[in-house]
Amino acid sequence: MKENNKPKRNQPYCIRTFRCPECGNHAYASKIGAVTGNGHKKKMYCPWCMEDRNMVQVDFIKHR
Ligand SMILES: [Zn+2]
Numbered sequence: 001m002k003e004n005n006k007p008k009r010n011q012p013y014c015i016r017t018f019r020c021p022e023c024g025n026h027a028y029a030s031k032i033g034a035v036t037g038n039g040h041k042k043k044m045y046c047p048w049c050m051e052d053r054n055m056v057q058v059d060f061i062k063h064r
Pocket of ligand 1: 020021022023024025046047048049050053
């Protein structure tokens with residue numbers, strides 16, 4: 001029996017909401033595994049500014 005060696009499917013993941021500090025628009029980023037807390041900063045491309053911004057996480061939704 002090799003049941004325990006199977007890769008996990010349906011891993012829990014979360015969708016995080018980030019806000020651009022320049023234009024105030026929201027962008028979304030998914031993440032598998034550990035969740036980062038609100039206030040987390042992430043350098044992301046902002047499609048509205050058309051530049052990389054240090055976006056701030058303002059919300060997250062867990063899925064599993
Ligand atoms: Zn922006």
